[in-house]
Amino acid sequence: MASSFPIINMANLNGDKRAATMDIIHDACENWGFFELVNHGISHDLMDKVERLTKGHYKKFMEQKFNELVKSKVLETEITDMDWESTFYLRHLPESNISEIPDLDDNYRKTMKDFVERLEKLAENLLDLLCENLGLEKGYLKKAFYGSKGLTFGTKVSNYPPCPHPELIKGLRAHTDAGGLILLFQDDQVSGLQLLKDDQWIDVPPMQHSIVINLGDQLEVITNGKYKSVMHRVIAQTDGNRMSIASFYNPGSDAVIYPAAELIEEKNQVYPKFIFEDYMNLYKTVKFQAKEPRFEAMKVVENGIGPVPIATA
Numbered sequence: 001m002a003s004s005f006p007i008i009n010m011a012n013l014n015g016d017k018r019a020a021t022m023d024i025i026h027d028a029c030e031n032w033g034f035f036e037l038v039n040h041g042i043s044h045d046l047m048d049k050v051e052r053l054t055k056g057h058y059k060k061f062m063e064q065k066f067n068e069l070v071k072s073k074v075l076e077t078e079i080t081d082m083d084w085e086s087t088f089y090l091r092h093l094p095e096s097n098i099s100e101i102p103d104l105d106d107n108y109r110k111t112m113k114d115f116v117e118r119l120e121k122l123a124e125n126l127l128d129l130l131c132e133n134l135g136l137e138k139g140y141l142k143k144a145f146y147g148s149k150g151l152t153f154g155t156k157v158s159n160y161p162p163c164p165h166p167e168l169i170k171g172l173r174a175h176t177d178a179g180g181l182i183l184l185f186q187d188d189q190v191s192g193l194q195l196l197k198d199d200q201w202i203d204v205p206p207m208q209h210s211i212v213i214n215l216g217d218q219l220e221v222i223t224n225g226k227y228k229s230v231m232h233r234v235i236a237q238t239d240g241n242r243m244s245i246a247s248f249y250n251p252g253s254d255a256v257i258y259p260a261a262e263l264i265e266e267k268n269q270v271y272p273k274f275i276f277e278d279y280m281n282l283y284k285t286v287k288f289q290a291k292e293p294r295f296e297a298m299k300v301v302e303n304g305i306g307p308v309p310i311a312t313a
Contacts, residue, residue, distance in 0.1 A: 005205055006032055011039040013129075026133040029215060033230030034195050034204060037211045042118045044209045047185060050115050053108045054243055058159045061103040062086050066161060075165040083172045084236040086159045092116050093153035094252070116155060116247060119183050119211075123153075123249040126181060126213065134223060136260055144222050144260070145180055147252020147276070152179075158244040160192060163236035171234030171242070176291045177216040178283040179250030184212040190240035196231040204232075217279070217291055218251055221271040224259035229291060251276040272299040 006028035012021040028035035066086040073079065090112065091097040098109050127141040145151040160171040171192055186193060188208040194201040195214075204212055217229045234244070251257060258273035272295060282294055 005202065006035040007205075007207075007210075008035050008037050009039050010037055010041065022129065022133055025129060029130065029133070029227040032195070032197060033228050034212065034214045034232070036205070036207060037122075037213060038207070038209070040122055040211050042115070042122065042211070046111070046115055046118070047209055049111050050185065050245065051187075051243060053111055054157060054245060055159075055241070057104065057108060058086065058241070058243075062088075062159065063161070066159075075163075075168045077168065079169045080173070082169070083234075084160060084163050084166075084169050085171055085234070086161065088157050090116070090155040090157065091153075092120070092155065093151060094149040112155070115185075116153070119247045120153060120249070122211065123181050123183060123247075127249075130219075130227070134226065134260075134263065136262060140260065141180075141219070141222065144257070145218075145249075145251040145255055147255035149252055149254075151252050151255070152250040153247065154250075155245060155247040158246070160190075160234055160236060160242040160244065162239055162241065164238070166236035166238060169236055171236040173288045174231045174233040175287050176229040176231055177214060177248070178218070178280055178287070179216040179248045180218045181249040182214045182216060183247045183249065184214070185245040186212060187240075187243040190237060190242035192234045192237055192242050193244075194233055194235060196233075201233070216248075216250070217283075217294070218257050218276065220291075221257050221295070222260055222263075224263040225270050226263055253277040253280075271295060272302045274298040274302060 006024055008021060008025055008028070012018065025035065063086070073082070088101060090101065098104070098113060124142060128138050131138055131140050142151070163169065163171070174196070186206060188206045191203055191206050193204040193212070195204060214232065215227055215229050219227055220229045253276060255276045256273065257276055257279070259269050259271050278301065279294065279298060282297060286294065
């Protein structure tokens with residue numbers, strides 16, 4: 001299991017395989033930052049409908065726009081300031097914007113609403129499993145995410161079209177995710193997602209009806225580094241259009257993030273205390289750089305010295 005991408009059968013949490021399954025989850029959070037869920041409780045029919053409607057929406061409303069956009073980009077030398085992706089964003093919490101997104105028909109809106117409601121419940125369940133493995137009180141991580149308006153939950157709907165020169169541009173450049181827990185419904189036919197482990201890029205295997213989970217920077221902070229966010233990227237492909245529906249279960253904008261006291265132990269607190277929105281404002285400017293300078297910059301803010309600029313070149 002140490003060398004294999006972790007796949008979690010959630011059905012095994014209800015029976016004599018529970019302890020072994022919890023161990024796999026714990027190891028995945030410590031050493032991978034990623035794992036893949038099967039038998040997660042979201043119906044296959046609903047997932048199939050989401051996929052069909054998402055691919056149909058891209059074909060009808062977004063494909064031509066993307067093709068027109070990339071016509072202006074001559075792929076002769078490596079491009080490092082854009083990604084080969086077509087996206088739109090849905091916000092669910094604290095307030096939904098799904099009714100405001102143009103070109104979504106009522107069937108697609110209702111289907112996505114049903115899907116993300118189930119993803120939200122899955123995220124809450126997963127956070128409690130993490131609490132159990134960490135020795136934290138049930139509900140601790142969800143409470144840690146809460147700001148004055150609750151938490152933030154949104155979805156990035158992406159398509160990664162075929163690329164004539166994938167060696168010159170990434171589908172999505174390497175980064176860690178800034179937030180909390182990310183739940184990904186990805187194409188099971190077209191690969192491309194990779195994570196960095198032990199200085200090697202490893203494919204996240206496409207599996208039908210699975211949900212891929214990865215940990216964001218905020219969970220690394222709250223666990224005082226016991227669990228890690230990891231760099232990942234999307235490789236552009238010459239064939240096939242890859243669908244990606246990533247839902248971000250994040251802290252509220254004014255949530256105060258800091259390491260859980262139970263996880264600090266004898267050593268000093270490794271990670272800073274900060275307001276999530278302050279971290280996000282920094283992250284937006286340096287998303288595709290290493291996370292460690294972001295944490296250091298937040299320590300400077302915490303100590304009242306003021307913000308520290310991070311070089312962007």
